Amino acid sequence: MHVDPTRPVDYAIITHGHSDHARAGHGHVLATPQTLRIMEARYGRDFAGSVQAIEYGEVVTLKGGVDISFHPAGHVLGSAQILFEWKGFRAVVSGDYKRERDPTCAPFALVRCDLFVTEATFGLPVFRHPLAAGEIAKLVDSAELFPERAHLVGAYSLGKAQRLMAMLREAGWGRPIYVHGAMVALTDLYIDEGVPLGDIRHVAPDERKNLGGEIVICPPSTLQEIWSRKFPDPVSAVASGWMRVRARARQQGAELPLVISDHAGWDDLGKTIIETGASEIWVTHGAEEALVYWCESQGLRARPLHLVGYGDEEAEDVAAPVENT
Amino acid sequence: MNRFAALLDRLAYEPRRNAKIRLMADYFREVPDPERGWALAALTGALSFKHAKPNLVRTLIGKRTDPFLFQMSRDYVGDMAETVALMWPVSHGANHVPTLTEIVAGLNETSKLDLPGRLASWLDALDETGRWALLKLITGSLRIGASARLAKTAVAALGDNIAPNDVEHVWPGLQPPYEDLFAWVEGRGPMPENTDPAPFHTPMLSTAIEDTANWRDVLDSADFSAEWKWDGIRVQAVGGIDEDGQRAARLYSRTGEEISHSFPDIISAIDFTGAVDGELLIVRDGRVQSFNVLQQRLNRKAITPKLVAEYPAHIRAYDLLTEAGEDLRALAFAERRLRLERFIEEAGEKFDLSPQIDFATWEELTAARADPASHGAGIDAEAVEGVMIKRNASIYVPGRPKGEWFKWKRDPYIVDAVLLYAQRGSGKRSSFYSDYTFGVWAPGEDGDELVPVGKAYFGFTDEELVELDRFVRKNTINRFGPVREVTHEADEGLVFEVAFEGLSRSTRHRSGVAMRFPRISRIRWDKPPREADRIEHLEALLSDAAVS
Numbered sequence: 001m002h003v004d005p006t007r008p009v010d011y012a013i014i015t016h017g018h019s020d021h022a023r024a025g026h027g028h029v030l031a032t033p034q035t036l037r038i039m040e041a042r043y044g045r046d047f048a049g050s051v052q053a054i055e056y057g058e059v060v061t062l063k064g065g066v067d068i069s070f071h072p073a074g075h076v077l078g079s080a081q082i083l084f085e086w087k088g089f090r091a092v093v094s095g096d097y098k099r100e101r102d103p104t105c106a107p108f109a110l111v112r113c114d115l116f117v118t119e120a121t122f123g124l125p126v127f128r129h130p131l132a133a134g135e136i137a138k139l140v141d142s143a144e145l146f147p148e149r150a151h152l153v154g155a156y157s158l159g160k161a162q163r164l165m166a167m168l169r170e171a172g173w174g175r176p177i178y179v180h181g182a183m184v185a186l187t188d189l190y191i192d193e194g195v196p197l198g199d200i201r202h203v204a205p206d207e208r209k210n211l212g213g214e215i216v217i218c219p220p221s222t223l224q225e226i227w228s229r230k231f232p233d234p235v236s237a238v239a240s241g242w243m244r245v246r247a248r249a250r251q252q253g254a255e256l257p258l259v260i261s262d263h264a265g266w267d268d269l270g271k272t273i274i275e276t277g278a279s280e281i282w283v284t285h286g287a288e289e290a291l292v293y294w295c296e297s298q299g300l301r302a303r304p305l306h307l308v309g310y311g312d313e314e315a316e317d318v319a320a321p322v323e324n325t
Numbered sequence: 326m327n328r329f330a331a332l333l334d335r336l337a338y339e340p341r342r343n344a345k346i347r348l349m350a351d352y353f354r355e356v357p358d359p360e361r362g363w364a365l366a367a368l369t370g371a372l373s374f375k376h377a378k379p380n381l382v383r384t385l386i387g388k389r390t391d392p393f394l395f396q397m398s399r400d401y402v403g404d405m406a407e408t409v410a411l412m413w414p415v416s417h418g419a420n421h422v423p424t425l426t427e428i429v430a431g432l433n434e435t436s437k438l439d440l441p442g443r444l445a446s447w448l449d450a451l452d453e454t455g456r457w458a459l460l461k462l463i464t465g466s467l468r469i470g471a472s473a474r475l476a477k478t479a480v481a482a483l484g485d486n487i488a489p490n491d492v493e494h495v496w497p498g499l500q501p502p503y504e505d506l507f508a509w510v511e512g513r514g515p516m517p518e519n520t521d522p523a524p525f526h527t528p529m530l531s532t533a534i535e536d537t538a539n540w541r542d543v544l545d546s547a548d549f550s551a552e553w554k555w556d557g558i559r560v561q562a563v564g565g566i567d568e569d570g571q572r573a574a575r576l577y578s579r580t581g582e583e584i585s586h587s588f589p590d591i592i593s594a595i596d597f598t599g600a601v602d603g604e605l606l607i608v609r610d611g612r613v614q615s616f617n618v619l620q621q622r623l624n625r626k627a628i629t630p631k632l633v634a635e636y637p638a639h640i641r642a643y644d645l646l647t648e649a650g651e652d653l654r655a656l657a658f659a660e661r662r663l664r665l666e667r668f669i670e671e672a673g674e675k676f677d678l679s680p681q682i683d684f685a686t687w688e689e690l691t692a693a694r695a696d697p698a699s700h701g702a703g704i705d706a707e708a709v710e711g712v713m714i715k716r717n718a719s720i721y722v723p724g725r726p727k728g729e730w731f732k733w734k735r736d737p738y739i740v741d742a743v744l745l746y747a748q749r750g751s752g753k754r755s756s757f758y759s760d761y762t763f764g765v766w767a768p769g770e771d772g773d774e775l776v777p778v779g780k781a782y783f784g785f786t787d788e789e790l791v792e793l794d795r796f797v798r799k800n801t802i803n804r805f806g807p808v809r810e811v812t813h814e815a816d817e818g819l820v821f822e823v824a825f826e827g828l829s830r831s832t833r834h835r836s837g838v839a840m841r842f843p844r845i846s847r848i849r850w851d852k853p854p855r856e857a858d859r860i861e862h863l864e865a866l867l868s869d870a871a872v873s
Contacts, residue, residue, distance in 0.1 A: 124394075124397060124398050124401055125390070125394050125395075125398055125411075125412050126398045126401065126402055126408060126411035126412055127411075128411060128415070128453060130452065130453065138331075142335075145347065145348070145351055146344065146347070223755070223756070224749055224755060224756050224807075225756060226756060226794075227756075228755075228756050229756050229757075233341075233753065236755060244411065244453075245401070245402050245407070245411075246337070246402075246404070246407055247402065247403050247404070249338065250338075251806060251807070253749065253751070253755050253807065254338060255338050255339055255340065255752075255755075256335070256338065257338060267415075287397075287401075289397070290394055290397050290398075293393060293394065294394065297391070
């Protein structure tokens with residue numbers, strides 16, 4: 001039994017649908033219904049030998065008497081933390097999580113435990129995410145100041161893109177929102193799952209030149225690809241927690257960096273660790289060293305897991321650019 | 326302050342000049358006096374705070390963060406002020422967010438002793454971007470890619486029919502927070518009077534002679550004078566007497582930026598009342614030095630006596646705009662020239678006259694341009710970058726009037742080089758590989774290899790850029806972030822004909838040479854890399870005094 005295995009296994013427990021956590025080819029997959037749908041949309045009907053859907057809060061007892069249950073992680077639609085209980089000992093694997101409000105998925109639920117396995121994507125004290133609504137306001141202000149320019153927003157196709165759409169609606173953006181072809185299937189899935197996103201339109205190739213003043217959401221890698229050229233004097237916005245650091249934003253060629261993250265920032269990582277009541281903390285993927293150091297300074301036992309194969313989903317997206325789309 | 330910080334943040338990322346102007350104009354339109362005036366002062370570099378030093382910031386953050394976590398973060402972020410801005414502990418509760426106006430006043434009235442507490446209270450109240458902007462502002466390193474000129478252009482954009490040069494003209498008499506300036510551009514007040522006793526005059530510029538079709542036939546050589554185009558920086562040296570009878574002396578760049586502080590040797594030599602338009606050069610032992618030498622003196626922060634002694638500045642005069650309170654600009658060039666000749670005789674040894682070229686026909690001028698040394702430029706010929714042709718009847722008109730003054734630059738140096746790396750451009754070119762590093766052949770350990778000699782990002786048409794971008798994408802052999810390494814074998818690769826204005830020795834480049842003003846003059850799709858030039862060819866140019 002493995003959680004988010006990076007190679008094919010017989011029995012896989014999947015926290016959420018991002019491709020570095022949810023891979024195809026496992027014998028059996030246990031995940032939330034939404035995560036299973038996302039995997040099917042990405043990998044096709046036969047992505048696993050067999051699947052088992054588990055709702056938030058439902059308990060499944062495994063061989064050996066371990067009770068397992070899924071709890072909202074607030075990361076993307078269907079994302080879960082996994083609680084293992086055995087003879088009163090409680091261990092939680094967080095998967096990826098955030099504490100900030102997100103209108104497109106169930107909010108993070110705090111699960112008290114003895115052992116907490118936490119992600120640390122933004123495990124450095126410089127990662128203090130501002131309120132996402134303020135960043136969305138920057139985007140809307142810019143679209144109003146430069147009404148002849150298309151605003152291209154690079155965002156990961158699963159989760160971030162749909163969160164931007166929902167938040168633009170909350171900010172009063174009533175115009176259609178345009179999306180790159182790579183996002184259509186997952187966006188339709190969100191809408192089908194009951195997340196209201198308003199008028200979402202797929203960008204037709206010959207329509208690009210007419211999209212001055214519009215907001216277009218696309219995978220970050222496409223911002224630098226030929227695809228983006230046909231838009232009228234495009235503004236390259238990028239929505240990511242990495243935009244907090246100027247050198248990273250410049251490296252990605254962002255002209256309008258939007259600090260919007262689907263991962264807990266430094267303050268929320270620490271707050272969550274304390275609130276779980278766990279006495280032992282295992283830190284995985286991200287800046288493990290700083291967070292382990294911090295846990296120890298709080299009198300908690302902590303160790304880094306040094307797992308390989310998990311990146312942040314955006315870095316992965318950048319590493320595999322889509323050419324000539 | 327948060328609104329101003331948001332502007333700086335946006336400007337720092339926005340590559341387009343026109344978009345920067347709009348962002349600033351939008352800010353000036355939205356934000357009331359005096360806040361916007363202090364912002365303008367910050368953008369034009371008119372603010373300085375003597376007590377706020379980077380060390381103070383380091384001490385403040387040291388008391389508030391764990392040293393190990395700070396060090397890790399600093400290493401990751403790569404910038405001290407930014408790390409402090411991000412790590413500064415949030416202090417919840419009723420902090421009044423300071424305005425820029427309050428910060429400027431506070432910095433000026435707070436003693437050195439009280440400054441740490443004052444600064445900390447501001448940092449407590451600001452958000453991450455606000456803290457970043459404040460720290461950059463007080464440590465004097467905004468670096469947001471917006472010049473003073475651009476900020477003034479944005480101010481001009483607030484009004485109807487106000488040119489950036491109009492703002493530049495009134496600027497010397499103004500003080501922050503510039504309420505009279507804003508009132509004027511917004512049509513609520515009179516044009517501020519330029520009370521500067523040594524004001525800037527917008528210079529007259531030339532057009533390239535090649536832009537006039539059949540110019541040898543269209544233009545009558547008898548109507549024109551010619552002089553050497555000196556390879557320095559175009560400046561204006563202005564002297565006057567202020568209300569209190571004190572001598573004022575200023576040196577301005579071509580755009581009206583005051584550069585007096587960089588050239589104390591020139592300033593102390595201005596003992597006249599008048600405005601001289603000329604070229605700033607370095608003259609050693611009676612000989613004009615190349616632009617490379619001048620560059621050693623430019624952009625230095627500390628102007629030491631040693632620097633001044635080693636790189637003595639000099640002004641070669643082209644024109645006289647005012648003399649003893651008289652405006653000469655409405656006179657014909659020929660007449661102004663006579664006034665200039667007399668004026669320079671009295672102006673002291675830091676000033677001399679730009680000599681005129683003796684010619685009767687365009688053929689004779691062509692010969693002079695091809696060989697300045699034997700047509701009057703003598704030992705200074707290496708600092709000549711072409712000829713200037715001026716209509717004798719031309720009055721001095723600010724800007725670039727057509728048909729009056731022409732520049733005819735000497736032919737550039739040419740080298741055939743091989744494309745090695747391509748980098749994505751910025752702004753409109755961010756999806757194009759538009760910045761090219763090229764190299765020439767040099768002996769290596771395992772036979773000949775290509776060594777980089779320069780980088781160019783213009784000289785080609787938009788259509789050629791599309792083809793170049795396609796070539797880069799199809800021939801990539803390596804990727805390093807935004808940079809791609811492109812195939813460069815003896816028989817496979819792309820040759821550029823690169824034009825450049827000069828060459829100097831460089832310790833920064835592996836090849837040991839650095840090009841001045843390189844651009845792609847032709848793309849040699851037909852030429853195999855093996856036929857590109859060798860480093861020995863460049864080294865020969867380097868040892869040739871005409872290029873160094």
